[in-house]
Amino acid sequence: QLVQSGAEVKKPGDSLKISCKGSGYTFTDYFIGWVRQMPGRGLEWMGIIHPGDSDTRYSPSFQGQVTISADRSITTAYLQWSSLEASDTAMYYCARRARGTSNWALWGQGTLVIVS
């Protein structure tokens, strides 16, 4: 399963790091992806990381805006902001897939981030 960290309420300019802990599978065998869903809006891929080799890719809209990382020792992936904006208010989901497939079957429960 993927278990995400709890909801956050932050102020503009604050930094933030949310987490996604994988369990019950070999963490280094799968990509972890991050998805944003702004209030009342659709899903957006932000980027993905492969904890096995640290292969990290960002969607163009999010390149330079966030940092995706992973700590294999504690089977946890992270999504990080250095300076939040009100427009970062959203639900953030992590999900998992293996190489060579679009099978994003396993999802976290979501982390709500409110910037106000």
Next chain:
Amino acid sequence: QSALTQPASVSGSPGQSITISCSGTSSDVGGYKYVSWYQQHPGKAPKLMIYDVSNRPSGVSNRFSGSKSGNTASLTISGLQSEDEADYYCSSYTSSRTSVFGGGTKLTVL
């Protein structure tokens, strides 16, 4: 990269079939077999319904099927049921080695 194009809404009566289209380009939908579809009920995480164009994960009803022709993928739901009412999103791998979602389609079961 632009979001894939989906109709904003579709509707159907119980028992009917509906199809949701997902249009992209040769750099995403048309270029790869990595198209997937997700169902999202309000306040819930997305649920994978179809992956790799036409494969169903275990536990997903065989009323859901996927296909692709050229740069357009499709999700068909047969024998509509009230619990199918939800938002549906397509997703595709892209030539940028990332993925992109469609804008989402709201399915209403009349």
